[in-house]
Amino acid sequence: MVARAFGYAYAGVQAAWPGSFGPERTWFELLFLSFTCLTSVGLSDLVPVPHHARSLVIIEEVAGVLYVALVIARLVAMSTARMSRSKKD
Known part of the structure; x- marks a missing residue:
């Protein structure tokens, strides 16, 4: 959805x-650029030329890293909550 x-x-x-x-x-090429930036792969032959396009790519790259961090934090929180519930029982 974000991509x-x-x-x-x-x-x-x-x-x-x-x-x-x-x-x-094309739309598909821009979508490919979006997925490669979001997943931090960065393997693309598409290069943003002016500063405003590069800034948008930087924002997406940071959003991709933060998204992964949030998913990992959520998984750790769920695991910790499950462990604390099992210790109470």
């Missing part, structure tokens, strides 16, 4: 500022 939202944001940036990601990119 699709950033894909739309990239499409909006490309529409507002043509050439932000090099030559005109």
